[in-house]
Amino acid sequence: MTSIPLWSQLINLLAAVLLLLAFAMLAQRRVLTLIDLFAAQGFALACSTGIVAFATHQPHLYWSAGLTLVLKVGVLPWLLHRMIERLDVRWDVEGLINIPTTMLIGIVLVVFAFNLAFPIAQLANTVTRATLGIAMASVMLSFLMMITRRKAIPQVIGFLSMENGLFFAATSATYGMPMVVELGIALDVLVGMLILGVFFFQIREQFDSLDLKHLEKLKENE
Amino acid sequence: MLEILLVLGIPLAGALLLAAAGERAHAPMINVSVCGLTLLAAAALTVRVISEGPMLALNKLFFVDPFNVFLVALTAFVGFTTAIFSHPYMRIERAHGRVTAGRLRLYHSMFQIFNFTMLLALLTNNMGILWVALEAATLATVLLVSLYRTPESLEAAWKYFILCGVGIAQALFGTILLYFAAEKLLGAGGGALLWTELNGVKGDLEPTVLSLAFVFLLVGYGTKVGLAPLHNWLPDAHAEGPTPVSAVLSGLLLNVALYAVVRCKVLVEGSLQTSFAKELMMGFGLLSVVVAAFLLSRQKDVKRLFAYSSIEHMGIITFAFGMGGPVASFAGLLHMTVHSLTKSAIFFAVGHAVQAAGTQMMDGIRGLITVSPMIGWGLALGALAILGMPPFGVFASEFLILTTAIHDHAWATPLLLLALGVAFAAVFSKVQPMVFGETSVRRLPHPPAMTPVFVHMGLVLMLGLWIPPVLADWYRQAARLIG
Numbered sequence: 001m002t003s004i005p006l007w008s009q010l011i012n013l014l015a016a017v018l019l020l021l022a023f024a025m026l027a028q029r030r031v032l033t034l035i036d037l038f039a040a041q042g043f044a045l046a047c048s049t050g051i052v053a054f055a056t057h058q059p060h061l062y063w064s065a066g067l068t069l070v071l072k073v074g075v076l077p078w079l080l081h082r083m084i085e086r087l088d089v090r091w092d093v094e095g096l097i098n099i100p101t102t103m104l105i106g107i108v109l110v111v112f113a114f115n116l117a118f119p120i121a122q123l124a125n126t127v128t129r130a131t132l133g134i135a136m137a138s139v140m141l142s143f144l145m146m147i148t149r150r151k152a153i154p155q156v157i158g159f160l161s162m163e164n165g166l167f168f169a170a171t172s173a174t175y176g177m178p179m180v181v182e183l184g185i186a187l188d189v190l191v192g193m194l195i196l197g198v199f200f201f202q203i204r205e206q207f208d209s210l211d212l213k214h215l216e217k218l219k220e221n222e
Numbered sequence: 223m224l225e226i227l228l229v230l231g232i233p234l235a236g237a238l239l240l241a242a243a244g245e246r247a248h249a250p251m252i253n254v255s256v257c258g259l260t261l262l263a264a265a266a267l268t269v270r271v272i273s274e275g276p277m278l279a280l281n282k283l284f285f286v287d288p289f290n291v292f293l294v295a296l297t298a299f300v301g302f303t304t305a306i307f308s309h310p311y312m313r314i315e316r317a318h319g320r321v322t323a324g325r326l327r328l329y330h331s332m333f334q335i336f337n338f339t340m341l342l343a344l345l346t347n348n349m350g351i352l353w354v355a356l357e358a359a360t361l362a363t364v365l366l367v368s369l370y371r372t373p374e375s376l377e378a379a380w381k382y383f384i385l386c387g388v389g390i391a392q393a394l395f396g397t398i399l400l401y402f403a404a405e406k407l408l409g410a411g412g413g414a415l416l417w418t419e420l421n422g423v424k425g426d427l428e429p430t431v432l433s434l435a436f437v438f439l440l441v442g443y444g445t446k447v448g449l450a451p452l453h454n455w456l457p458d459a460h461a462e463g464p465t466p467v468s469a470v471l472s473g474l475l476l477n478v479a480l481y482a483v484v485r486c487k488v489l490v491e492g493s494l495q496t497s498f499a500k501e502l503m504m505g506f507g508l509l510s511v512v513v514a515a516f517l518l519s520r521q522k523d524v525k526r527l528f529a530y531s532s533i534e535h536m537g538i539i540t541f542a543f544g545m546g547g548p549v550a551s552f553a554g555l556l557h558m559t560v561h562s563l564t565k566s567a568i569f570f571a572v573g574h575a576v577q578a579a580g581t582q583m584m585d586g587i588r589g590l591i592t593v594s595p596m597i598g599w600g601l602a603l604g605a606l607a608i609l610g611m612p613p614f615g616v617f618a619s620e621f622l623i624l625t626t627a628i629h630d631h632a633w634a635t636p637l638l639l640l641a642l643g644v645a646f647a648a649v650f651s652k653v654q655p656m657v658f659g660e661t662s663v664r665r666l667p668h669p670p671a672m673t674p675v676f677v678h679m680g681l682v683l684m685l686g687l688w689i690p691p692v693l694a695d696w697y698r699q700a701a702r703l704i705g
Contacts, residue, residue, distance in 0.1 A: 058410075119430055124402070139395065146388065155384060162391050169395065173402045178415055181350030185394070188357045192387070195361055199368065199379070206373050215377040 007055040014048040015131040018168060019110070022141040025161060026106055027099050031089065031153055035080045038157050038164075042072030045164050049171050056175060064176050067186055068167065076160060076193055083197050084153065087204055102148050106141050113137035124173055131172040139165035151211055152203060156196055163189055223279040225270055226286065228263035229294065229341055232256060237334035245323040250309040253330045257298075257305040260337065264298035267291065272692065278347065282416055285347035289555075289700035292693075293481055294344050296559060300473045300566050301337045303674035307570045308333070308466035310671040314577050315464065317667045320370055329369055329464070336362040336470065340478045349415045352482055353390070353397050356446065359475060360386045367463035378458035385455040386446055393442025393482075399435035400489070403428045417485060424492030436490040436499055439483065440506065446479035448533045449506045449540060450513040460529035461582065465573030468525055472532040473566035477558050480536065484543050484704055491546075491705060503544030508634055510537030515641035519648035523582045524572055527652060528565065531608060534645055535561045541638075542623045543704065545630060551701035553622035556689070560615035560682050564607045567678035571600035574670040575656070578663040584652055589661030598657045600675040605653040607682050609646050615685030 021041045028034045046069040053061030117133035124132065142162035149155050163185075170177050177185075207214040236256030243249055268291050271277065276287040286294075312329070315321050321329070336359060343355035360383070368379035401415055407423045408414040420427070441452070448456040460468040483503070490499045514534035521527040535557070542554035574597045579587040591598030607614035620642070628635050689697075 116434075120399070120402070120434065123428060123431060139391075143388065146384070152380070159384070159387055159391075162388075166391060166394050166398065170398045170401075173398065174405050175410060177350055177398065177401060178348075178410075181348065181354065181415065184351060184354030185357075188354055188361065191358070192361050192383075195364060196383070199364070199376075199383075202368060202371055203376055203380070206371065206376055214373070215380050 005055075007051050010051050011048050011055075011131060014044050014051070015134040015168070015172075017044045018048070018164075019134050019138055019141075022138040022161065022165070023103065023106060025157070026102055026141055026145050026148075029099075031084060031151075032081075034154060034157050035077050035084075038080075038161055039073050039077040041161055041164050042068060042076070045168055046073060048168070049176070052171055052175065058175050060179050061171070061176050063179065064167075064171070064182055067182065071186055071190065072160075072164065075190065079193055079197060080153070080157070083200060087200060089153065102144065106144060109140040109144060110137040113140050120173070132169060135165055135169035135172055137165075138168065141165075152200060156193075160189070160193075223277075225263055225267035226279050226284050226345055229260060229267055229298070230338060230345065232260045232263055233334045233338040233341065236260075237331050237338065240334060241327065241331040245327050249326065249330050250305075250312065253333065254302075254305045254309060256334060257302040257337070260341075261298040261302040264295050264341075268295045272696070278418065282347055282413075282418065283351075284345050285416075285418055286345065287700075287703060288696050289484075289703050290344045290481065292555070292559070292696055292700065293477060294341060296562055297337070297340050297344065297474050297478070300562055301470065303677065304466050304469050304473075304566060304570075305333070307469070307573070307671045307674045308464075310668055311466060311570075311573050311577070312464070313668050314574075314666055314670075318577070321464075325369055328365065332362050332366050333466075333470075336366065336475075340474055343478050344481060347416050347418055349397055349400060349417060349420070349485075352485070353394055356393075356443070356479060356482060357390050359478070360390065360446070363459070363463075363467065363471065363475065366467045367459045369464055369467070370462070372462070374458075375462040378455075378462035382455040382459045385452070389442050389445025389452060391442070392438045392445075396435045396438030396440075396442055396486070399431055399438065400486075403431040403435065403493075417489075420489050421492070424489050425495075427489070427493040429494045432490050432493040433498055436486060436502070439486045440499075440502055443479050443482045443486070444506060444540075447476055447483065447536050447540065448510070449536065450510040450533065453510065453514070453533050456533060457526045457529040460532070461523050461525040465525070465569055465576070468529070469566040469569035469573075472529070472569065473562040476532060476536050477562055480539060480543075480558070483540070487543065488704060500544050500546055503540050504631070504634070505544075507537045507539070507541030507544055508637060510534065511541065511641045512537075512637060515645040515648070518645050521648075521652075522584055524576065524584050524587060524652075524656070525569075525582055527584070527649065528568055528572060528608075531645065531649060532561075532565055534641070535565070535608070538620065538623060538638075541634070542619075542626075545623075545626055546705055547626065547630070548698070548701050549622055550626045550630075551704045552697050553619045553626065554704075555697045555700055556615065556685065557619035557623065560619055560685055561608075563678045563682050564604055564614070564616060567675045567682075568601065568604035568608060570671070570675045570678075571597055571604055574666065574672075575601060575663070577670075578666055580664070584656060586662065587656045588663070589657075589659045590663060591657050592661040593663050593665060594670065596672040597670060600672055600679070601653065602657045603679050604675070605649055607679065609649055610642065613683065613686045614679075615682045618686050618689075 049065035113136040114133040117136045121132045145158035271291045339359040404414040445452040610620045
């Protein structure tokens with residue numbers, strides 16, 4: 001049996017960390033911790049991108065890793081923290097979500113994602129193909145998080161962490177997208193975040209809370 | 223090359239200019255002139271492409287062929303007429319106290335950004351940039367939908383952001399898969415996402431990956447097209463945003479999203495050599511037509527009514543492209559054009575009708591024709607046209623689609639006919655009392671902008687009676703491209 005090179009083991013480890021963090025976010029009820037988990041996920045993503053860049057000598061991946069580090073570990077969590085401070089929703093705790101059930105659904109999703117990714121991973125010739133299933137699983141877990149959350153900020157964090165999963169998928173399947181596309185995506189995420197910030201204040205001003213139950217008036221037959 | 227830069231540069235510069243000049247009284251005029259210049263640049267580009275054929279520009283980053291150039295021209299045209307309409311419309315909104323000067327600055331600037339992103343999505347050759355541009359278009363319209371800051375508009379904008387955000391994330395995954403398949407043949411780097419390159423090697427792309435990619439791309443971009451069952455955001459966003467925004471959402475953005483789907487379909491079909499992509503598109507299209515038609519009769523809000531009608535028509539077009547072949551694709555392109563013109567004209571008329579009545583509820587809008595005959599006739603003609611009455615252009619395209627369906631996919635015909643019949647009954651019975659009968663509406667404080675409505679209706683009428691040979695030739699070339 002051939003031994004697996006160290007960097008490959010590291011990437012697998014980071015992939016596992018990524019998945020674990022996705023589960024942790026699914027279970028986390030406090031907003032502030034959620035942001036920290038999101039930043040940690042961004043950090044794991046940046047590290048794994050950096051390692052892939054080093055191992056495969058893809059210079060543009062260093063840029064991509066740097067971008068992830070700045071945006072997802074620095075700017076976005078900072079923006080979210082600031083927003084929470086200004087909105088004063090620090091102690092917002094999510095009520096009434098059945099965490100054990102959500103976790104069980106999450107496990108089913110992971111199995112499904114691995115099955116879905118298997119035929120594609122077989123076709124990939126990248127060294128990181130084994131992690132494609134994990135990438136897909138974390139996309140689906142973030143998706144689940146967006147569905148189960150009732151408050152605005154956790155939904156947005158779910159959305160951002162879905163973006164993380166997609167980035168990870170791009171790195172593990174193809175060593176990253178072309179630079180111009182990656183820059184565009186990063187710009188969209190950042191602008192989207194800023195717009196959401198404005199938006200949160202509008203919601204808050206209008207309803208005095210960020211609970212999305214106020215946003216369920218538009219239905220059919222009304 | 224220069225034309226492409228102008229088409230993209232003018233709205234972008236216009237957005238900056240309007241952000242800076244913002245609250246001045248002549249800002250609406252700047253908005254109109256920027257859109258007018260964009261239209262001129264688009265016309266120059268169109269002439270160029272007609273005389274010289276498809277072109278690649280700027281390191282293959284931009285690509286113009288008969289398929290996208292007609293959408294560019296349409297987008298610039300409807301953008302221009304919407305800007306003309308928006309000038310008096312927004313003046314009346316201000317007189318009614320629904321917007322402030324600061325909001326209007328945001329509105330004008332975002333309107334231009336929105337135009338820019340749509341044109342970028344159409345002109346780019348890079349499937350990744352296409353994604354980026356469509357996401358940016360979502361972001362710009364989120365701010366436009368929530369312009370009035372009412373609880374309902376905030377809810378609509380939030381729903382729009384989250385649903386389209388999730389949808390477009392699926393499309394990003396599809397794009398990653400596409401790149402994954404292409405990178406093996408074309409090598410890593412920017413080249414592997416260029417549509418022209420992909421189109422060249424589409425026969426050798428890995429079919430398993432592409433079929434999975436297409437599912438994600440169709441679901442993702444399909445959310446933005448408003449295909450059922452992912453259409454939930456569409457009626458809310460249309461009903462709660464300002465009417466010029468509803469007009470461009472229905473008339474333009476849905477087309478651009480569908481354009482993205484069709485570009486992907488061409489690649490996937492070339493790779494798979496089966497009817498998988500066709501069947502998927504036909505299925506989603508048919509479902510949207512049927513679902514929307516049956517929901518139409520339950521609507522009470524006039525803007526929601528026509529939003530559902532947009533879902534129905536997008537379904538018809540998706541179905542037509544799904545069937546494929548020279549006739550159906552031709553009809554799909556024609557339907558894209560006439561739907562876009564008719565629906566924006568309807569929204570213009572509806573916008574003024576709502577202002578006159580002071581409510582969006584159809585029960586409150588009665589007898590438009592006695593108080594302002596122009597608005598009444600505009601709405602009546604628009605509704606007849608969108609329902610597929612001859613001699614309007616919608617009749618011609620729907621007729622072609624139906625006859626192709628009878629010929630190739632007979633099973634779908636009864637469903638289509640049923641849906642069209644139900645839609646007709648629902649819309650007609652609701653529009654008729656709004657136009658005729660005892661009146662309940664007031665006069666508007668400023669004259670309405672009805673010229674764009676009648677210009678659009680005139681064009682739709684012309685397309686029903688006679689399609690200029692240049693345009694027909696164009697459609698044929700584009701249809702051949704789509705397959």
